Amino acid sequence: MSMIDIIYGTKILEMTYELLRAAAVDNLLRVDTNVVIKPNLVVAKPANEGATTHIEIVEGIIRFLKDCGVVKLVIAEGSWLGENTGRAVSCCGYDVLVKRYGLKFIDTKKDKVVKKNMHGLELGICATFFENDFLINVPVLKGHCQTKITCCLKNLKGCIPDSEKRHYHNIGLHKPIAVLNTILKPNLHVIDGICGDPTFEEGGNPVAANRILIGFDPVLLDSYCAGLIGYLPDEIGYIRYAKEYNVGNLFNENTKIREYRKENRPQTTSRNQSQLVQELTQLIDERNACSACYAALIFALNKSGIRNLGKRISEKIKIGQDFRNEKATGLGIGDCTKGCRHNVAGCPPSAIDIIQVLKRM
Ligand code: SF4
Structure with a gap:
């Protein structure tokens, strides 16, 4: 399905529920559907640091599933090498969540392993992910120091044992991630785009974008999300491989984007800003900008390395609704700043569009 649904705001649980209903996910479920929810609990850091899945999103999914009559439901995840999944579970509040709803949390580091051969690779995958008929992938949209971005496709790396994580790095990382996605095929992707860190997978530089995205095609979603944080899909090796292996289709002008609660976009928040984000903020004249727009600019400034040119930028970059109908230089x-001498169109524009204009200038 060439469709992406996006909702904006800060009431995360309610947004998730509304988005699932809008995407008609209930039509895909039966009361005897056996569901696994796979969040991102890569490290023991709270979600507001930009690395892990907000618990409110998973709770919104659980409530939706329960209202659809689904009773067979578990949460499964394994943190990255060197992190104890249990620590991440309690740090992010998932221990309380599973107790509240009477669910089981499966630490996939302790799971049985199933071997699969595909595209010339033998990969070990945790058995839990073969014991369901509806897998819901709940990644965080954020940067990654090796693969540039991490979102739907790469989040499945939490479905493999630690020994296999080492193996992936030995065999180039991008190809095995794509091959893994030819074996495990989540039925639904719910992307946490609330405040992902554009620089590191372990968080610390959260940038508020206040949005959640839903879709069914991980290549479509990842290629769209790459643009949101400043990358062309071609720059991401595992997206290229996944396309080659027919995991899905790339985002293009025919992709239908449905947006909900657009009135909630002006939710820019300056709380919890890291030093990096504060430095980038110095380059911006922000007047009532929407979070997703502001986040795109922060992602673009970070990616383009413009921070190092800070002293040579004579005029701050303008963004926000208070610039509507104003003529300005710079x-x-x-779209609110159409009156500026130079302008990046879009409402909101993507980071990749901003980067292209910055390069030209
Ligand atoms: S262009 Fe204006 S209205 Fe549109 S997202 Fe940006 S700040 Fe908000």
Whole structure:
């Protein structure tokens, strides 16, 4: 399905529920559907640091499933090498969540392993992910120091044992991630785009974008999300491989984007800003900008390395609804700043569009 649904706001649980209903996910479920929810609990850090899946999203999914009559439901995840999954579970509040709903949390580091051969690779995968008929992938949209971005496709790396994680790094990382996605095929992807860190997978530089995205094609979603945080899909090796292996289709002009609660976009927050984000903020003249727009500019400034040119930028970059109907010099971001001498169109624009204009200038 060439469709992506996006909702904006800060009431995360309610947004998730509304988005699942809007995407008609109930039509895909039966009361005897056996569901596994796979969040991202890569490290023991709270979700507001930009690395792990907000518990409210998973709770929204659980409530939706329960209202659909689904009773067979578990949460499964294994943290990265060197992290204890139990620590991440309690740090992020998943221990309380599973107790509240009477669910089981499966630490996939302790799971049995099933071997599969595909595209010339033998890969070990945790057995839990073969013991369900509806897998819900709940990644965080964020940067990654080796693969540039991590979202739907790469989140499945939490479905493999630690020994296999080492193996992936030995065999190039991108190809095995794509091959893994030819074996495990989540039925639904619910992307946490609330405040992902554009730089590191372990968080610390959260940038509020206040959005959640839903879709069914991980290649479509990842290629769209790459643009949101400043990358072309071609720059991400595992997206290229996944396309080659027919895991899904790339985002293009025919992709239908449905947006909900657009009125909630002006939710820019300056709380919890890391030093990196504060430095980038110095380059911006922000007046009532929507979170997703502002986040796109922060992602673009970070990716383009413009921070190092800070002293040579004579005029701050303008962004926000208060620039509507104003004539101004310099660069403006988004349709609200059409009156600026230079402008990146879009409402909101993507980080990749901003980067391309920054490069030209
Ligand atoms: S261009 Fe659109 S997204 Fe950006 S600040 Fe204006 S209304 Fe918000």
